[in-house]
Amino acid sequence: MAALLEVSGLTMRFGGVTALSGVDLAVGEGELVGLIGPNGAGKSTLFDCLTRRCAPQEGRVLLAGEDLARLPAHRVAGRGVARTFQNTALFPGLSVRENVMAGAHRHGRAGFWGAALGLAAGEERRLRETADALLARFGLGEYADHPPEALPYGTTKLVEIARALAAGPRLLLLDEPAGGLAPAEVPAFAGLIRRLHAELRLTIVVVEHHLDFVLSLCRRIVCLERGHKIADGPADAVRRDPAVVAACLGVTR
Amino acid sequence: MTGVRGAALTGHRRPAVGLAAGDRRRTWPWRRAALAMTVVAAAGLPFVLPPYRLFQVTLVLVYAVALLGLDLVVGHSGQISLGHGAFFGVGAYVAAVMIGRLGLPYPVTLPAAALVTYGLGWAAGLPALRLRGLYLAVVTFSVAVVLPPLLKRFPEVTGGAMGMPVATPRGAGLDDDQWIYFLVLATAAVAVAGIRNLTRSRGGRALTAIRQHPAAAEVLGMQAASHLTRAFAWSAMYAGVAGALHTWTTGFVAPDTFTLSLSITLLAGAVIGGLATPAGPLLGALVVTAVPAAARELNPAAPGLVSGLLIVAVVYAAPTGLAGLLRRAAAAVAARLPAGRRA
Numbered sequence: 001m002a003a004l005l006e007v008s009g010l011t012m013r014f015g016g017v018t019a020l021s022g023v024d025l026a027v028g029e030g031e032l033v034g035l036i037g038p039n040g041a042g043k044s045t046l047f048d049c050l051t052r053r054c055a056p057q058e059g060r061v062l063l064a065g066e067d068l069a070r071l072p073a074h075r076v077a078g079r080g081v082a083r084t085f086q087n088t089a090l091f092p093g094l095s096v097r098e099n100v101m102a103g104a105h106r107h108g109r110a111g112f113w114g115a116a117l118g119l120a121a122g123e124e125r126r127l128r129e130t131a132d133a134l135l136a137r138f139g140l141g142e143y144a145d146h147p148p149e150a151l152p153y154g155t156t157k158l159v160e161i162a163r164a165l166a167a168g169p170r171l172l173l174l175d176e177p178a179g180g181l182a183p184a185e186v187p188a189f190a191g192l193i194r195r196l197h198a199e200l201r202l203t204i205v206v207v208e209h210h211l212d213f214v215l216s217l218c219r220r221i222v223c224l225e226r227g228h229k230i231a232d233g234p235a236d237a238v239r240r241d242p243a244v245v246a247a248c249l250g251v252t253r
Numbered sequence: 254m255t256g257v258r259g260a261a262l263t264g265h266r267r268p269a270v271g272l273a274a275g276d277r278r279r280t281w282p283w284r285r286a287a288l289a290m291t292v293v294a295a296a297g298l299p300f301v302l303p304p305y306r307l308f309q310v311t312l313v314l315v316y317a318v319a320l321l322g323l324d325l326v327v328g329h330s331g332q333i334s335l336g337h338g339a340f341f342g343v344g345a346y347v348a349a350v351m352i353g354r355l356g357l358p359y360p361v362t363l364p365a366a367a368l369v370t371y372g373l374g375w376a377a378g379l380p381a382l383r384l385r386g387l388y389l390a391v392v393t394f395s396v397a398v399v400l401p402p403l404l405k406r407f408p409e410v411t412g413g414a415m416g417m418p419v420a421t422p423r424g425a426g427l428d429d430d431q432w433i434y435f436l437v438l439a440t441a442a443v444a445v446a447g448i449r450n451l452t453r454s455r456g457g458r459a460l461t462a463i464r465q466h467p468a469a470a471e472v473l474g475m476q477a478a479s480h481l482t483r484a485f486a487w488s489a490m491y492a493g494v495a496g497a498l499h500t501w502t503t504g505f506v507a508p509d510t511f512t513l514s515l516s517i518t519l520l521a522g523a524v525i526g527g528l529a530t531p532a533g534p535l536l537g538a539l540v541v542t543a544v545p546a547a548a549r550e551l552n553p554a555a556p557g558l559v560s561g562l563l564i565v566a567v568v569y570a571a572p573t574g575l576a577g578l579l580r581r582a583a584a585a586v587a588a589r590l591p592a593g594r595r596a
Contacts, residue, residue, distance in 0.1 A: 051472050053468060053471075053472070072476075073471045073472075074471050074474050074475060074476040074477075075474070076472070076474075077472060077473055077474030078474055082472070082473075083472055085468070085469060089466045089468065089469035090466075090469075091458075091461055091462045091465045091466055091469070091470075092465060093461045093464075093465055093529070094458060094461055094462070098458055101455075101458060102458045102459070102462050102470075102473060102475075103473055105455060105458070105459060105462075105473050105474050105475055106473070106474035108455040110454055110455045110456065111456065111483070112451055112456050112483050112484075112487055115450050115453075115454030115455065115456055115457070116447040116448070116450050116451040116454075116487075117447070117450070118446075118450050120450075120454050120455065123455070124453075124454060124455070127455070163473075167473060167474065
């Protein structure tokens with residue numbers, strides 16, 4: 001399996017706090033990797049480095065061989081990286097459909113002049129169709145015209161994934177997608193992600209606190225603790241790793 | 254795959270529908286009828302109103318065009334511009350100099366004013382919007398402060414501190430004030446259509462996204478500085494167009510019309526009218542026209558103070574402005590209608 005994402009020696013410090021310390025990680029094309037660890041382990045910071053939200057002091061992030069540090073943050077989406085945020089980051093001023101259309105921003109070309117003169121109608125229709133198809137896939141078609149605040153939390157999580165998919169990513173980063181879901185919803189949600197992974201041939205990294213969810217979803221698990229990678233391997237092995245048990249299971253159970 | 258049903262997945266709380274969910278199409282029951290009535294009223298107005306009232310209505314439309322532009326920066330982009338009155342003044346002077354000094358026909362002054370202010374908007378916005386927020390406020394503030402003395406500095410061109418009279422447009426078959434009203438109305442209609450198209454497009458979504466969640470917007474590939482600079486240039490262009498219309502309407506320009514206090518009044522109008530709402534600019538324009546005139550009767554220095562107090566009052570009591578209050582009133586009326594008539 002060719003490595004789509006190659007992280008080497010990544011170190012990220014915020015003032016005196018070292019959020020990541022020499023982290024290496026390779027994710028192959030089409031892999032579905034779970035990233036676990038206690039609060040403050042550096043999971044979200046790692047995502048921030050992968051999307052250029054943070055500029056790490058040391059180390060490299062290669063996406064399909066290209067150094068992401070050379071790109072401005074808004075170009076990372078164009079290289080096929082999409083993510084969701086820990087506490088959902090939908091735009092409350094836009095309807096559910098418009099949120100997903102905003103996800104497809106990089107597939108549009110219309111500028112201010114074209115739009116104001118009414119020349120962007122064709123492109124707009126195309127983006128709208130993309131958005132509606134995605135919403136239908138998630139069973140969210142009936143909410144398309146609603147503002148996101150009108151939806152239950154679990155549904156906004158789905159909308160955010162739909163928005164990330166609208167960008168047409170190769171690498172999808174999900175930051176605690178199951179956080180805040182009712183326990184009964186979790187298995188169906190895991191099934192959804194598994195299907196997306198299989199059908200869209202995506203490479204997915206999932207950060208998750210919900211260990212049952214992530215262990216049932218991912219064959220490979222990476223564990224971070226205080227900025228260090230302490231485990232990386234098959235889910236069954238990582239689950240039994242004493243260091244992981246001490247770091248994660250002891251805390252979150 | 255058919256996908257997981259959202260409702261099945263999140264069955265513990267059913268989303269509200271219709272009014273309560275904010276489905277905007279249903280809050281105002283007779284949208285088309287209201288639009289048709291507005292068109293009829295707008296076309297009939299100049300034949301009913303006495304000239305002075307018509308002049309005031311024309312001015313409201315002029316300010317509405319300016320506020321449409323300001324709303325793009327303040328409402329849609331969430332930035333503060335204190336220089337809108339200056340761009341308005343530049344547009345007014347471009348029109349005045351072209352008509353009064355160069356003897357050009359008035360129709361060419363509108364695109365010229367638009368072009369000049371669009372360019373100035375780029376020039377002012379480009380450095381400021383890379384830093385945004387307070388920096389933009391300071392840069393635009395200084396633009397507003399610099400303009401009046403600059404205009405007074407070149408009396409051969411601008412007429413100096415005394416200003417200069419300008420011939421107003423004349424149309425066949427109509428009184429001057431009626432003709433100007435229709436010119437301004439047509440320009441305002443085009444301006445509304447342009448902003449409507451713009452804010453509902455990819456660029457408009459990006460502005461909302463950048464204002465509400467800059468991190469998520471960037472991850473989706475939206476470059477904040479480029480979108481904000483474009484929005485600022487567009488806003489300056491709208492101010493310039495409104496300024497040219499102002500010259501057509503009043504037939505006079507003077508430096509002291511376009512001071513910092515005009516910029517602040519316009520900002521107050523945008524906030525009081527309601528930010529990022531379709532009706533906000535028009536309601537704000539009513540405020541911009543009526544409030545300073547009424548306040549001046551109390552005391553010549555009162556308009557700035559009254560505008561400031563009104564901003565505070567609106568932000569405190571009705572953050573969505575007059576447009577928000579009206580929408581809530583319309584929703585309350587619609588909720589009391591028999592269910593069958595609501596759709």
